[in-house]
Structures are given as structure tokens and as C-alpha cells.
């Protein structure tokens with residue numbers, strides 16, 4: 419497993435263009451960037467240097483104002499299609515293999531139908547890109563359509579396309595369902611990308627705690643080989659957790675062998 423820094427959450431104290439280099443120096447293997455769109459693809463490519471960009475999101479209007487996309491929003495199909503195309507253009511230019519398709523704020527049967535139709539169209543339009551859907555907890559994003567891991571799993575299974583997967587964020591699993599390990603055990607086979615943070619308060623990961631260690635052992639045992647991307651609120655903990663996590667993953671892999 420490779421470990422990425424989410425350079426939208428982790429700003430390293432510098433503007434976006436300087437963050438991938440600092441993530442590399444801190445020991446990360448790659449980065450993810452929710453919204454690279456403030457930079458042109460050329461600027462972003464230079465900013466990445468050689469760092470892999472593991473994931474981007476579809477664009478949103480104003481994140482700080484609570485906007486969370488529109489893939490499940492009835493009546494906004496044309497705008498969604500334009501946003502999806504923008505994400506695909508960035509993915510193609512920057513070699514990004516995964517796009518998190520943000521559902522937006524909606525509810526009910528029409529929202530589900532719209533979400534499934536938009537996801538199916540996106541997956542078929544770009545089979546080389548893995549499309550991800552991520553349950554987000556209702557405390558952080560009130561009204562967000564995809565607010566439950568079991569609902570997300572049902573959608574992924576119903577659509578049944580090989581390039582549609584579940585994005586598993588330990589924080590949202592904790593806030594929605596209580597026990598990230600139990601959620602992982604239910605849905606690991608559908609997961610295409612993992613975002614990590616400390617379970618208690620979305621600070622830095624704590625692989626030294628029994629609960630988080632058990633989670634990383636289960637992830638290793640399940641055979642997941644994708645990214646673990648650090649998406650947390652930096653409270654000045656530093657990056658000592660990164661080598662602890664690598665040790666923990668290494669020990670778990672040896673125990674499996």
C-alpha cells in the first residue's frame with residue numbers, strides 16, 4: 419500500500435502549487451487533491467513534479483459555502499456533465515486514475531435514479547478511470563445525498579461496472595456507523611480508495627492505538643493494495659505517524675505471509 423497526502427486538507431503552510439514537493443519531502447508516496455482546478459493542468463503538472471496524483475474530485479461551486487457537487491441532483495444533468503468532463507480533462511492531462519464523483523445535496527427516489535444514471539454514464543465514458551463514491555457524514559455535510567456506507571455499497575453493486583468503487587474514509591465510517599472496522603469487513607471487496615485520519619477527532623492517524631492498529635491489520639488481511647490517503651485536520655502533530663503506519667503495515671503483511 420502506498421500512502422498519499424491530501425494536499426487540500428494538508429496545506430503544509432504554502433499555496434497549492436508548493437504542497438506536493440513538501441509532501442514528498444515529508445515522506446509521502448503521492449498526493450491527492452480534491453480540487454486542482456484553481457491551477458491550469460500545466461501549472462498543476464509542474465507543481466506535482468514526479469509525485470503521483472492518486473485522486474481528484476469532480477468540481478464543486480463553493481466548498482467553503484457547503485457546496486458538494488451535483489451527481490445526484492435531479493434537474494442538473496447538463497451542469498453535472500460539464501463538471502464531469504472538466505474532471506476527466508484534468509485526469510487525462512495529469513495521469514489521474516481515480517475521480518471521486520460528488521453526489522451533492524438531494525434526497526429520495528429521483529435523486530437515486532439521477533445518481534445511478536450519471537454514474538453509469540461517467541463509467542462508460544471513461545473505462546480507464548475508476549469512479550468513486552464516498553459516503554459523507556451528515557454532521558459535516560448536512561443534506562448530502564450519499565450519507566450511508568450500506569447505501570453506497572448497494573449503488574456500486576447495482577450498477578455493477580468494474581470501474582465504479584467505494585471510497586472508504588475512516589472518519590465518515592466512524593461518524594455514520596460507529597465502528598470503521600465493522601464497516602470495512604462488510605464492504606472491503608468494493609473499496610477502490612481509502613482516506614485515513616485519527617478515529618477520535620479527524621486529527622493525524624494514530625496507528626499506535628489498538629483500534630486503529632486493528633483496522634490497518636484488517637485492511638492488510640483483506641488484500642487491499644491501493645492508496646491510504648491522509649485526509650485530516652492538521653493540528654501540528656507532525657508526521658511521525660507515517661513511519662509508525664509503515665511499520666504497522668509491514669508487520670501485518672509479514673503476519674499474513
Ligand SMILES: O=C(O)C(=O)CO
Nearest residue numbers: 452475518554587649
Ligand atoms: O469531505 C470529505 O471527506 C471528502 O473526502 C470530500 O471529497
